[in-house]
Amino acid sequence: MKLLMVISAVTLLTACGTHKVDVERELEERTFVHSEKQTEEIRYTIYTDKEVYQEGEVIKAWTESMYVGEKEEIVIGHGGRIYYNHIKPLDGDFELEGAMVLPLLYTTLTKDIPHREDFVKTGAWDADSKENEFWEDFFADEDLMLPPGVYELIAEPSFHYSKEGKEVHVSEGISRIITVED
Template sequence: MKGFFLVMFLLLLAGCSSQTDVTIGDQPEDPDRPYPGAQTIDEEKQGEFLYRLVSSKEEYEVGEPVEIYAELVYEGDEEDITIGHANSPFYFLFYEHLRGYTVDYPMPEPYITTDLERDQPLREDYSGASAPADDDPDYQSFLKQFQENEGLPIGEYTVTGRADFQLDEETSTSYEIVTEVSFVVTE
């Protein structure tokens, strides 16, 4: 019985976390990595799931809202399937190539389930970013534009999107599907 309460306490504690630090295995540590060139759509299939990340444009202007969204499509044999995830199955991690800045995506971590109908995309628009505390005033100014929806500063950006979910609580079959899009912001 003590073991049951310990497990329930740990699940409750995990569900109370307010932010997930997104660390993508494919994200190089080199802040001088070159800009790969504009790519507005990227797809990756894993098992019966297709994950798609889309930027509506190759080039945005300073002050213009950046329109990015992610989609997850179930393509299996069942009519529908239930997935479990944090507040959302989607994460968006920004990397600005000229400055070498990374901006994370905050994510509350309750366990939520979502039903996916076969061949019907689950879609979520990018809605904001966060980052760890940093005393660099240039970085703080850069981050402020993200947080206040002022649009992005001039730069060359890569957004790494990740779909992170599991099929059910019993089997805990987990998925982590990663894609990237790139774009520039000009005057």
């Protein structure tokens, strides 16, 4: 009888702990606004900490890549970063196309464990353009802050992996729409 009580207590405590983890995960998912896509084996997501920012406020955005296939892990090949980051104003007149450094790197994705990469400013501009001063100021600060407007933050994956002897390339982008108010 004591054994039955111990088993019941352990089961109850385990179930409560599992529920707590599920609730914490659900709250975390609700806290961050996201958009995701999934291939047969990899789920990738772009997150922002909210949808509306105030002018001068730091925009927190990141991507996560998670292997969801049958193996324990998979190795992906990519440029300097897994994602090209683009910023596209939906109501403005500039667009920041991402740039990528070229060395081939490899990242191991472990099954069901997200690999995080912060959304960073990348790109180049024409030094002779009338917007030169804007771009110099924009890139001088490491934090992502944008003038008032509506923007699409685009994370375009550019990685590959091998499956059953065939090369699989992932390149379909994901994006989040944010608003910066003055």
